Amino acid sequence: xSRPVIEFxxxxxxxxxxxxxxRIEALAAEAGVDVDWxxxxxxxxxxxxxxxxxxxxxxxxxKGQYMWRxxxxxxxxxxxxxxxxxxxxxxxxxxARIAVAGLAERWTPQFSRLxxxxxxxxxxxxxxxxxxxxxxxxxxxxxxxxxxxxSSDSVKAQLKDHVTQAKAxxxxxxxxxxxxxxxxxxxxxxxxxxxxxxxHHHKTREFA
Amino acid sequence: xSRPVIEFxxxxxxxxxxxxxxRIEALAAEAGVDVDWxxxxxxxxxxxxxxxxxxxxxxxxxKGQYMWRxxxxxxxxxxxxxxxxxxxxxxxxxxARIAVAGLAERWTPQFSRLxxxxxxxxxxxxxxxxxxxxxxxxxxxxxxxxxxxxSSDSVKAQLKDHVTQAKAxxxxxxxxxxxxxxxxxxxxxxxxxxxxxxxHHHKTREFA
Numbered sequence: 001x002s003r004p005v006i007e008f009x010x011x012x013x014x015x016x017x018x019x020x021x022x023r024i025e026a027l028a029a030e031a032g033v034d035v036d037w038x039x040x041x042x043x044x045x046x047x048x049x050x051x052x053x054x055x056x057x058x059x060x061x062x063k064g065q066y067m068w069r070x071x072x073x074x075x076x077x078x079x080x081x082x083x084x085x086x087x088x089x090x091x092x093x094x095x096a097r098i099a100v101a102g103l104a105e106r107w108t109p110q111f112s113r114l115x116x117x118x119x120x121x122x123x124x125x126x127x128x129x130x131x132x133x134x135x136x137x138x139x140x141x142x143x144x145x146x147x148x149x150x151s152s153d154s155v156k157a158q159l160k161d162h163v164t165q166a167k168a169x170x171x172x173x174x175x176x177x178x179x180x181x182x183x184x185x186x187x188x189x190x191x192x193x194x195x196x197x198x199x200h201h202h203k204t205r206e207f208a
Numbered sequence: 209x210s211r212p213v214i215e216f217x218x219x220x221x222x223x224x225x226x227x228x229x230x231r232i233e234a235l236a237a238e239a240g241v242d243v244d245w246x247x248x249x250x251x252x253x254x255x256x257x258x259x260x261x262x263x264x265x266x267x268x269x270x271k272g273q274y275m276w277r278x279x280x281x282x283x284x285x286x287x288x289x290x291x292x293x294x295x296x297x298x299x300x301x302x303x304a305r306i307a308v309a310g311l312a313e314r315w316t317p318q319f320s321r322l323x324x325x326x327x328x329x330x331x332x333x334x335x336x337x338x339x340x341x342x343x344x345x346x347x348x349x350x351x352x353x354x355x356x357x358x359s360s361d362s363v364k365a366q367l368k369d370h371v372t373q374a375k376a377x378x379x380x381x382x383x384x385x386x387x388x389x390x391x392x393x394x395x396x397x398x399x400x401x402x403x404x405x406x407x408h409h410h411k412t413r414e415f416a
């Protein structure tokens with residue numbers, strides 16, 4: 001019997017994607033669910049779906065004010081360190097391309113967690129190759145090869161395809177979780193519910 | 209020792225306010241927290257804060273599509289009946305004014321639950337006095353007096369004041385919960401967390 005799987009759609013600039021990225025592997029392992037890491041870019045979705053040219057947390061300050069306070073509470077409750085970065089949002093394009101490049105060699109999850117920590121704990125500019133290069137090595141990848149791959153047409157096309165797929169499946173924010181039967185769950189606080197769904201509906205299909 | 213209290217800010221057109229309204233009294237009683245029901249109108253907030261002239265779930269269809277599916281899941285999990293209404297959003301102005309009028313006589317919570325059921329179970333037009341009148345009586349109020357009060361300057365001013373208060377305290381959506389120390393929690397799925405906060409920080413203050 002195959003294991004259930006959940007797609008984890010995340011954007012490196014997204015605040016709530018950070019605690020989700022730190023939590024998902026342990027919770028999924030406990031539930032017996034595999035995680036399919038899917039880096040994406042929210043900018044094109046925000047622009048096309050909502051006409052935004054900036055994060056909604058900047059475009060609508062009252063939402064941003066709430067989010068920063070809520071992130072403090074969420075991260076404290078989850079025992080995830082958090083420092084509000086001096087720049088928001090940071091450009092996650094290069095990090096997302098590197099994350100795509102690492103999927104085949106399976107260092108993407110650890111690399112992604114390190115990028116989130118760089119942004120939301122250490123206040124580093126994750127748009128910078130200098131910041132990202134050591135994180136690839138720390139995650140177990142070959143930094144030189146990863147940077148080269150990140151600028152290749154195939155990796156660029158694969159990341160674009162992630163955005164296209166996400167849009168086609170109804171994603172409008174991050175983190176988002178999609179189960180094998182197509183159920184979409186939005187938000188770090190829906191991670192547990194999404195895992196429950198993946199588990200329950202997988203069993204139903206297997207024995208149907 | 210006084211009991212902790214939580215403010216419950218809700219709008220009758222708001223989908224996620226419905227399960228919150230149905231759940232809050234039992235959960236609050238269990239936690240030993242009192243509930244201060246605060247009807248408000250989201251339209252002025254959406255317009256002023258986000259430039260919207262319609263529900264964000266209509267303005268951004270991809271968000272609406274998610275919300276309607278999510279509401280089905282949420283209500284099923286909470287054992288709250290739910291039918292997607294044929295009109296959305298319905299104008300909650302009259303219902304909100306009646307709810308304000310009922311605060312002193314304490315029939316507002318039950319009236320509010322009945323209005324939500326009219327909208328989100330029975331697909332009735334809650335903008336209509338004909339729909340609302342029997343609900344006042346069912347909640348234990350005097351329908352004629354309530355309708356008269358709802359069109360009085362004092363009740364109109366009180367509802368406007370609710371909107372002004374909500375805005376001043378950072379509310380941008382519903383349901384929202386605010387504890388006595390000013391912590392804001394947004395969303396039906398944050399009700400439990402808000403009650404925990406109200407309880408914990410109340411004790412801290414009492415013994416400080």
